[in-house]
Amino acid sequence: MRLRELLDTDELGLLLLVGADAGDEVLDRAVRAVPVIDLADPGRFLSGGELVLTGLAWWRGDGDAEPFVRVLARAGVTALAAGEVEHRLVPHDLVRACRRHGLPLVAVPPETSFSAVTEHVLRRLHRREVGSLAAVVERHRRLLADRAAPDSVLELLRHSLGLHVRVLSSTGRRIAGAHPPPHPRTAAALAARYLAARRAGERAPHRVTVGERPYSLLPVAGPAGPASELGDWLVVVEADVSRWPAADAELLDRVGELLGDARRAHEEAKAALRDLAGRSLELVRGDGPAEEIPVRLRSTAQSVVSGVAHWPRCQYVVADGAPAGALRVLLEEALVEPDGPVPVSPLDIAATVEGERAVLMVLMPEPAPGVDCAALQRRLAAALSRWLGPAEAVSAGVSSPVGDPGNARRALDEAHNALRVAREAPERVAVRGPGDLTAHILSLLPLIPADARRAFAARHLGPLRDHDRLHRTDLLGTLEAFLACDASWTRTAARLHLHVNSLRHRITRIERVTGTDLTRLETRLDFLAALRAG
Template structure:
């Protein structure tokens, strides 16, 4: 039954009008904040994927972008990339905007994979993929992949067809913008691995890739493993012997610290800039790019093969 507000006393109708104005302002502010967060996700994605921006400038630009959008943030926030894609019957992709909304809703549930608020998620669309930048609360170690899968499987149960599937890749949490490109690469590699999963909803992270990759090493003949290790590590060993450097130990620490600049620098008691010079020298000597997950897996396998 609807009330006839025309019969209300004037003070009541004035109060109702003010409440309506406040709700309209609140909704407008909410929508503006969401648009700003999506703009943050889009700009950070463009920066990380850009081939025209020098790598050393990316951390500076990412940090200033986050400060401009997230009020009260004085430093680059600890964050985690989530990338999702889906396939429907006949090979048609699941609409990326729908995936973006579903992931946002799954992450902010009280019983979700980690307690984050809606304002902690910056989401965008990249082609047929949804890309989320999740600002991680302290001291949470990162998203709980099993909980994320369960939440999405429940949410999608009545939405997916019998042959439809959704795949999600999650990168490692990063506390330094210099690691953003690596983290996004991890998420995308994990997504590719998830696309081979047998379930309707599959979630994979970097640990899944590393464990699977290293489990295959014993299947490779010993001679082939030694040859592989010599090809990848030989230039570094030769350089260390000739110049009394510690490039091989630096590489090993870098991999053990999940390619985190800050953690590796702390372990080796180096300034981050000094570490960057060492990593650049390693890449130059081996003609590789350690920002790529597949490169880091190759070196990890070479170290384990010796």
């Protein structure tokens, strides 16, 4: 039964002293047993879910409540009910300790006996056991009919055990379950513990304590594969389930099986989307006439994406630098984060692998502006922080959104060009988009093959380097400063601590050595490009 039902029973006269400000989360806690305990260390008698009744015979003064309440909180009891007979009130020391540990505290008035509370709970539990089978069967029927909805599955645990359980991805993203999601640091710690246990071959449940709170982590069965650990789902229970009664543990196992059905349904839908991405990529990359691509792409989309009557507006993302299968999963995770780079769901992403690259088609809702490259870079960097070695780097390129399938080839090429620009970036994880291709003419340098860039730089700068080496001058440094100061004589002279006439003499010498005219904009751009390329 629920704690709120006890508190609403007028004949018992119970009063909630600690926990009222937490609202429904406290009132909906389940009561599965009602032991009477007056030992200072009751831990060995607790398994979680109890309404502990105490007459406070163990309390003698301030400080006694802290160790008693700490044991109850760690055991996962539902609430503590303190009788007022012994001291005529509930000590403030006990109230403070319960507040510190987040344990609901109920006052039992002198006229209410513990036996009355116990009998009331047992009568309710007995009546519910008689009628529970039909309710459980009905819930299972609904859950099996809606197996693709993990939130529906977790309702079984909430109704049966009063537990708020979550399903997270192996990167810590909330997939289903209680709101709000765990704090990002907590989610990251839980995911890291799960992956470490999985790689070590530990047997579930995996136990971990984060911020003095115990958690149990259990895997959700799903398809195997080379990148499967990155696509794993894990059940997160804020309790030590190893101490649960056998019946509760069995129920958790059954819920895990239902969640496995939900995950498999999700993977089937993702497989269809991967097929869409693969087939559309073949069409875009193929040698067929460009005018045939719209018809074929439109037909492919209609046959795979349920309910789509036309080729959907989409955006391409390509990435490399890590194993393509793992990178595909991590990109999907980064894109669907709440308040992330783009408002899409996992079923809005058609992802595939092309050689050593991950290629994603993000099906864009209207009127979404497109992927936020800076946000995607932050999310992807956070997800990759545990995977990249010191010398590894990941790059990603993003295209403009495209609504006409006839422009799909252009969009994919744009994404690959942005990927080339990203590879030249200083960050270990870099994402670049269409804006980075047009923001500055020099941003197009990475699109030129490296050998051609080096030859261009050597042709323009080689004479200056040779002159500086032979005559111990610094004409190349003077040229760099001159271009950095936008060819301003006064600013360049001040930067180099020269008189303007001395600077003019140096620039004239540069022009003679290179056979160029630095008053021409084209010449200055050539030298600037050579400096960037070399």
